[in-house]
Structure formats: C-alpha cells, structure tokens
Amino acid sequence: MNYTLQQQLPPTATNKQNNGYKRLRLFLWKIAHGAIPVGAALARRGIKVNPICTMCCDAEEDVQHLIFLCPFSRACWLGSPLAINSHALAIGEREAMVYMRSQMSDDQWGMFTNIIWAIWRTRNDCAYSSKSPCVDNFNRDLSAIRAESMLAGLLGKEGERVDRQTGEIEELCCFTDGSWGTEWEGGAGLILMKGEVLQGYQYWGVPACCAVQAEAIAMLKAIDFVKATKQARCTFLIDCSVVAKIASQLQRPQEEDWRASRELHEIWRAFKQNSRFSCQHIPRDQNDLADILAKKGRIHGGHFTGYTFPL
Structure with missing residues (x-):
C-alpha cells in the first residue's frame, strides 16, 4: 500500500470539517511521526518525567499506547460513533493512520481525527490537572471539538474569509x-x-x-x-x-x-x-x-x- 503522509491528512478541497487547518495537520503529523510529548519520549530525551501512562498507570506511555492501546482509549474508541476496535490498529501509529485514511470517507476521517484530539485532551487533563480519566469528560471534549471543527469549517479561522451576508453593519x-x-x-x-x-x-x-x-x-x-x-x-x-x-x-x-x-x-x-x-x-x-x-x-x-x- 503506497500512501504518503500527505494523503492520509485531510484533503484541502473535500473535507469541510478539517479543511486545511494548520494546527490540526501539524498535530496529525506529530502523531504519525511519534513526535508528541508523551512520557516515554520525554524520558528518552533525558527529561525527568514518569514514563508510565497517566490514564491507565499500567504501561509506558508512547504514542501507540496512548492513542490505540490504553484501556481507557480503547473504551473511548469502542464507544465512539465509529465503534473501532483500536487494538487492531497496533501496527504503528503512522501505518494505522495511513491505513484508516484510505478506508474512510471524509466525514469518518474527520470524526477519527476528532477522537484522537479528544483522547489527547483527556490525557493532558490527567497529566497536568490531576483529573481521573472519565468517559463522560471524553464525550464532552469530543462534542466540543466537533462543534469547533464544524464552526471552523463553516465560518473560517483567523486570516480566512467567510461568505456571510451581514448587510451594512459595523465591522x-x-x-x-x-x-x-x-x-x-x-x-x-x-x-x-x-x-x-x-x-x-x-x-x-x-x-x-x-x-x-x-x-x-x-x-x-x-x-x-x-x-x-x-x-x-x-x-x-x-x-x-x-x-x-x-x-x-x-x-x-x-x-x-x-x-x-x-x-x-x-x-x-x-x-x-x-x-x-x-x-x-x-x-x-x-x-x-x-x-x-x-x-x-x-x-x-x-x-x-x-x-x-x-x-
């Protein structure tokens, strides 16, 4: 299967939900290359952190474990609208994302990336705010991210123009x-x-x-x-x-x-x-x-x- 990383990212013209957003594309690139600051990666760089997963406290926190193999993440994937058995994606984060992009419609891929982002938010709440992982909190984060994605796609973001008829009004x-x-x-x-x-x-x-x-x-x-x-x-x-x-x-x-x-x-x-x-x-x-x-x-x-x- 000869897919490039660019192909597995949201296409510019077709994916309304994630159309061209640099932050999202950069985040997905980091996920695919194992470049997000998870515990195991920081420990390898000599930073004094606990390399164990903050959500399950049962394994080293690398990208593949955090996104696909952590028991909490697996529960989130199974309970999501995509109902994915993420254990089957333990083939490397880059390979998993490239494969899923090739199998999904644009709407499904938008949901897939939103779930990854919601898992990352939940992980950060555990790591930096000492919150216990909770499916309800994950669902709230996912709902918020979907709202942000939808509005970002329909309205635009900083520096982008929007086709919106507002009439003669103040700036x-x-x-x-x-x-x-x-x-x-x-x-x-x-x-x-x-x-x-x-x-x-x-x-x-x-x-x-x-x-x-x-x-x-x-x-x-x-x-x-x-x-x-x-x-x-x-x-x-x-x-x-x-x-x-x-x-x-x-x-x-x-x-x-x-x-x-x-x-x-x-x-x-x-x-x-x-x-x-x-x-x-x-x-x-x-x-x-x-x-x-x-x-x-x-x-x-x-x-x-x-x-x-x-x-």
Missing part, C-alpha cells in the same frame, strides 16, 4: 440566538465576527420558561462577551423580533413579554447606556450557525467558549 458584529425546548430547558449561542474573520463563539445551557426569555438571555450573554473583548463598537444580529425591537428602537418591554420582563429590561438599559451598541433583526436563515450553538447548549447543557480550532 464587529455578533450573531446571537436562543433556543427553548420544554419546561425550563433553554440554550444560548453567539458567534462574534470582525469583518469576515471569526473572533470567537460561545454556547450555554440556560434555564428559560419561554422562547423569548431564551432569546433575551442569549442577548445578555452576547453583551457580556463583547464587553469582555473591550471592543468599542458592535452590531448585534438576532432573529427574534421582540428583542431586536427593544434593542434597536430602545422601546421599553411591553406587558405581553412579562415572562422575560427582567431580561428585556436589562437589554433595554444596556443599549440605552451604550450608544456604540446597535442591533439589527435578521431572517432566521441568516442566523443558522448561532442557532446550532444555542440548540447544542440546550441539549447538552454546560458552557463552552472557542476562538479557533482547538489547541
């Missing part, structure tokens, strides 16, 4: 959306852009009693996020007409919005006090990515912030 803009399910299950999501360059994104699980309250909470989260960046001007884009009307026209909340009264009044005050903030109502189909994040926050809960493809 810094924030797409904001809320999601509401049943009872008190809500989610909030935002995507911050500067021109056509991704600046960051967040999603949360939030308690909300109605859709308007979820949208209002999302706007308040977005305001706090923008303030934390210390940017002077920002246009907020939202597909909720109630929130947009209050923020753009500075109209006090009406009685029919009583379930979200506190949040809407806070939005009204925030925009009234800051003349550098503006708001525009946009169609739902132009706010699809913030909607995806809001739904992720509602379904999975928690809170996550990303700026580019995961380091």
Whole structure:
C-alpha cells in the first residue's frame, strides 16, 4: 500500500470539517511521526518525567499506547460513533493512520481525527490537572471539538474569509440566538465576527420558561462577551423580533413579554447606556450557525467558549 503522509491528512478541497487547518495537520503529523510529548519520549530525551501512562498507570506511555492501546482509549474508541476496535490498529501509529485514511470517507476521517484530539485532551487533563480519566469528560471534549471543527469549517479561522451576508453593519458584529425546548430547558449561542474573520463563539445551557426569555438571555450573554473583548463598537444580529425591537428602537418591554420582563429590561438599559451598541433583526436563515450553538447548549447543557480550532 503506497500512501504518503500527505494523503492520509485531510484533503484541502473535500473535507469541510478539517479543511486545511494548520494546527490540526501539524498535530496529525506529530502523531504519525511519534513526535508528541508523551512520557516515554520525554524520558528518552533525558527529561525527568514518569514514563508510565497517566490514564491507565499500567504501561509506558508512547504514542501507540496512548492513542490505540490504553484501556481507557480503547473504551473511548469502542464507544465512539465509529465503534473501532483500536487494538487492531497496533501496527504503528503512522501505518494505522495511513491505513484508516484510505478506508474512510471524509466525514469518518474527520470524526477519527476528532477522537484522537479528544483522547489527547483527556490525557493532558490527567497529566497536568490531576483529573481521573472519565468517559463522560471524553464525550464532552469530543462534542466540543466537533462543534469547533464544524464552526471552523463553516465560518473560517483567523486570516480566512467567510461568505456571510451581514448587510451594512459595523465591522464587529455578533450573531446571537436562543433556543427553548420544554419546561425550563433553554440554550444560548453567539458567534462574534470582525469583518469576515471569526473572533470567537460561545454556547450555554440556560434555564428559560419561554422562547423569548431564551432569546433575551442569549442577548445578555452576547453583551457580556463583547464587553469582555473591550471592543468599542458592535452590531448585534438576532432573529427574534421582540428583542431586536427593544434593542434597536430602545422601546421599553411591553406587558405581553412579562415572562422575560427582567431580561428585556436589562437589554433595554444596556443599549440605552451604550450608544456604540446597535442591533439589527435578521431572517432566521441568516442566523443558522448561532442557532446550532444555542440548540447544542440546550441539549447538552454546560458552557463552552472557542476562538479557533482547538489547541
């Protein structure tokens, strides 16, 4: 089988999830060449570290053991959407990755690389934060990495351009959306852009009693996020007409919005006090990515912030 390392990396034109990201490509190159700083490699270089695997404490931590043979990693692979028996890949990390790339579709390969990255994150939590390996934590890391990968592929990363119709707005803009399910299950999501360059994104699980309250909470989260960046001007884009009307026209909340009264009044005050903030109502189909994040926050809960493809 005559495959080069370049062929086993994500192809530039076809893999939307991992399209051309230098950090990911460099990480995969290091994995394939055994160049990531695992315990056994550091010990061979004379660095005084424990060479034993931090996740299973049962074998030397080389790349092949960490990614494919560690009992925890094997459990993660078997429980993943790919359901791989990673013990069968103990043929050398480079050979294993080249072989799997030749057998997988682009979407499968994107998932394969995300799983490797999530295992590496879990390992680092064990090594540097003294956390015990946990499948739930691995699944959360994998979910976060998949979200980052998707957004990096759809929005772009630092220095890349994005085909996104935003209209005549200020340079810094924030797409904001809320999601509401049943009872008190809500989610909030935002995507911050500067021109056509991704600046960051967040999603949360939030308690909300109605859709308007979820949208209002999302706007308040977005305001706090923008303030934390210390940017002077920002246009907020939202597909909720109630929130947009209050923020753009500075109209006090009406009685029919009583379930979200506190949040809407806070939005009204925030925009009234800051003349550098503006708001525009946009169609739902132009706010699809913030909607995806809001739904992720509602379904999975928690809170996550990303700026580019995961380091």
